[in-house]
Amino acid sequence: EAGVTQFPSHSVIEKGQTVTLRCDPISGHDNLYWYRRVMGKEIKFLLHFVKESKQDESGMPNNRFLAERTGGTYSTLKVQPAELEDSGVYFCASSQGLAYNEQFFGPGTRLTVL
Amino acid sequence: KQEVTQIPAALSVPEGENLVLNCSFTDSAIYNLQWFRQDPGKGLTSLLLIQSSQREQTSGRLNASLDKSSGRSTLYIAASQPGDSATYLCAVKGGSARQLTFGSGTQLTVLP
Numbered sequence: 030e031a032g033v034t035q036f037p038s039h040s041v042i043e044k045g046q047t048v049t050l051r052c053d054p055i056s057g058h059d060n061l062y063w064y065r066r067v068m069g070k071e072i073k074f075l076l077h078f079v080k081e082s083k084q085d086e087s088g089m090p091n092n093r094f095l096a097e098r099t100g101g102t103y104s105t106l107k108v109q110p111a112e113l114e115d116s117g118v119y120f121c122a123s124s125q126g127l128a129y130n131e132q133f134f135g136p137g138t139r140l141t142v143l
Numbered sequence: 144k145q146e147v148t149q150i151p152a153a154l155s156v157p158e159g160e161n162l163v164l165n166c167s168f169t170d171s172a173i174y175n176l177q178w179f180r181q182d183p184g185k186g187l188t189s190l191l192l193i194q195s196s197q198r199e200q201t202s203g204r205l206n207a208s209l210d211k212s213s214g215r216s217t218l219y220i221a222a223s224q225p226g227d228s229a230t231y232l233c234a235v236k237g238g239s240a241r242q243l244t245f246g247s248g249t250q251l252t253v254l255p
Contacts, residue, residue, distance in 0.1 A: 062242060071147075072232070074242035085242065120186065122243075131177065132236075132243060136186035 031055070033135035035121050041141045047109040050138045054103070054123030060084075061104050062124075062132065063096060067117035075119075078104060111142045145170045145237050149246035156223055157254050164218040164249045166233030171211050173237040178207050178218050181230045181248070190231075191218070223253045 034053045042048050054061045063075040075094070076086040080101035089096070093112070098104040108115055118139050122132040146169045156162050166176070175194045179187040191200045191207040193216070199208040206219040220227060230250045234243035 060241065064243075064245075071247045072234075072243075072245040074244070077241055088242070122187075131175075131189055131192045133189060134179070134187035 033121055033123050033133055035119075035135040035138050037138060038136065039139045039141075041143065042111055043143050044113055045110045047107065048111055048140060050106045050108075050119055050140070052104045052106070052121030052135060054121070055133055058123035058125050058133075059101070060124040060126075060130075060132075061098060062122040063104070063106055064120040064122065065117050066120070067114070072120065075106075108140075111140075113142050116140055116142045145173075145235060145244040147233060147235055147244050147246035149231075149233055149249050151249060152247065153250040153252075155252040155254060158223060158225060160223050160253075161219070161221050162223055162251070164220070164231050164233075164251070166216040166218070166246055168214045168216075168235045168237075168244075170237055171214050173211065173235045174241075176207075176209055176216050176233065176235045177243065178205075178216075179232040179234065181232060183229075187232065220251075223251075225253045225255045227251060227253050 036051045059080050061078040064072050066072045074088040077084045078098045081098050095107045118137045120137045121135045124130045124132045148167045150165045177192050178190045193200045193209040204221040209216045230248040232248045234245045
């Protein structure tokens, strides 16, 4: 069974540009999460989808970040326009069903904003 | 607001030693706690998941315990090997939220 995949693995962009990150969860997992780790900080929650619906987006830092999960399969996270402080590693995770189920993480996308 | 603390931040031990990593959390109303391993430049690998009703979980040389009332978990690694060198992260899922709250991790180095 394939794990959580993320694309691209690395992205280097200039301040003001737009970047779109993609996450493909484990097949059949209704729950999809985005997290990020910025330099020197803990991994922080961004948002949670249940199928195609946003369950919780309390961790989204501002309106430059837009997440979608059309059709309840893969998800995209767009940053527009990117700022220097957006640099970090963006992780995606997925889980089945209920709240107590294990979350499985992807390898992450390392974003560098110059 | 849930806060997760991991001590120590870094640990260096000789090969073969048994060791304990510590994790504490401020809000005991949790669903579960997960221990992860992260190798440099890689993603997170889930090691053990302990549900709030459980006291411990074991996988091979790893044993994780949970004391929910005191807000603590430990990860015990037996007979450490150089291949165990990585950053170990503790994360709790609590309350009405389904997201994980992470600690800052313990960077483990096992010397051959």
